[in-house]
Amino acid sequence: MVVPDELTLVDAWEETLTGVRSFYRGAHGDPYQHFATDIARGGEIIPLIRELFAFASDCHGGPLTVIDVGSGTGELLTRLAIAGIDARLIGIDLRPRPAGLDTAIEWVTGDARVVAGEIRGIRGVVVAHEFLDDIPCAAVEAGEDGCPRLMRVDPSSRRLVIGEPLEDPADLAWLDRWWPVTRPFMRAEIGRSRDTAWAMITGMLDSGAALAIDYGHTRPERLAGTWDGGTLVGYRDGRVVTPLADGSCNLTAHVAIDSVAESAPRAQSTRIDRWSSAPGRADFVSLVQTFT
Numbered sequence: 001m002v003v004p005d006e007l008t009l010v011d012a013w014e015e016t017l018t019g020v021r022s023f024y025r026g027a028h029g030d031p032y033q034h035f036a037t038d039i040a041r042g043g044e045i046i047p048l049i050r051e052l053f054a055f056a057s058d059c060h061g062g063p064l065t066v067i068d069v070g071s072g073t074g075e076l077l078t079r080l081a082i083a084g085i086d087a088r089l090i091g092i093d094l095r096p097r098p099a100g101l102d103t104a105i106e107w108v109t110g111d112a113r114v115v116a117g118e119i120r121g122i123r124g125v126v127v128a129h130e131f132l133d134d135i136p137c138a139a140v141e142a143g144e145d146g147c148p149r150l151m152r153v154d155p156s157s158r159r160l161v162i163g164e165p166l167e168d169p170a171d172l173a174w175l176d177r178w179w180p181v182t183r184p185f186m187r188a189e190i191g192r193s194r195d196t197a198w199a200m201i202t203g204m205l206d207s208g209a210a211l212a213i214d215y216g217h218t219r220p221e222r223l224a225g226t227w228d229g230g231t232l233v234g235y236r237d238g239r240v241v242t243p244l245a246d247g248s249c250n251l252t253a254h255v256a257i258d259s260v261a262e263s264a265p266r267a268q269s270t271r272i273d274r275w276s277s278a279p280g281r282a283d284f285v286s287l288v289q290t291f292t
């Protein structure tokens with residue numbers, strides 16, 4: 001039964017991302033006090049981007065562009081500028097241009113799911129580091145009968161509650177293909193919104209490569225039950241907390257990276273790996289796709 005006042009998880013999560021309760025737009029202070037990503041120090045990422053950049057250069061030669069989607073503090077682009085990458089560098093983020101960012105780095109403030117749709121013909125590299133896990137998605141919990149029921153949000157406590165059986169045919173088809181709900185009480189997140197976001201991001205590329213690095217998982221792990229508890233959590237003060245959709249924490253759920261990869265049918269090649277450099281991050285994955 002649907003209690004009329006309950007919110008869909010996607011709507012409530014979206015409020016904490018781009019809406020009135022936006023975690024990143026700072027109603028609760030500087031969001032970057034709550035976590036540090038590996039982008040500032042990780043030793044693997046700059047060599048990998050150099051390799052992808054060389055591939056892009058071999059495809060068509062210059063001039064080339066690197067776009068960092070969900071650029072945060074602009075740290076990755078800053079590192080690329082210091083490393084002397086000979087490219088136009090563009091950051092896209094919900095947040096305003098970081099103070100003191102190298103003036104050679106361009107910045108677009110906005111929802112990357114919209115901004116990316118307006119950019120075409122890029123030759124170079126697009127990167128999304130810890131971006132897709134922030135994109136709101138629907139989630140289910142199986143009942144005792146094994147049927148998936150939608151997770152909803154109580155509008156006053158902003159806590160997750162279990163709602164009605166899932167009926168949306170596209171969501172059911174996605175689960176069937178990527179994360180079959182087969183065990184009572186298991187949870188699963190439905191990755192369609194992340195697939196759409198990746199399709200938009202890779203749609204910017206004429207030729208070159210796209211790189212996503214994120215908390216993620218693949219179908220064999222999901223089938224084996226490794227992620228049966230679901231992965232939706234909140235982050236506050238660098239810790240995992242109960243996912244309250246009130247803007248006090250960053251809501252995140254792991255990315256079904258193989259499904260995301262399939263959303264870019266123009267890709268010439270696809271490589272999915274564990275991303276090993278982040279300590280304690282056994283569940284970090286990378287996706288590299290090339291486009292010619």
Ligand SMILES: C[S@@+](CC[C@H](N)C(=O)[O-])C[C@H]1O[C@@H](n2cnc3c(N)ncnc32)[C@H](O)[C@@H]1O
Nearest residue numbers: 024037039070071072093094111112129130134
């Ligand atoms: C976890 S932080 C990662 C930042 C940076 N990529 C890093 O790894 O340090 C996610 C960033 O993505 C941005 N973001 C999330 N959803 C977005 C959206 N729909 N459009 C643009 N930026 C978004 C947030 O504002 C935040 O700066």
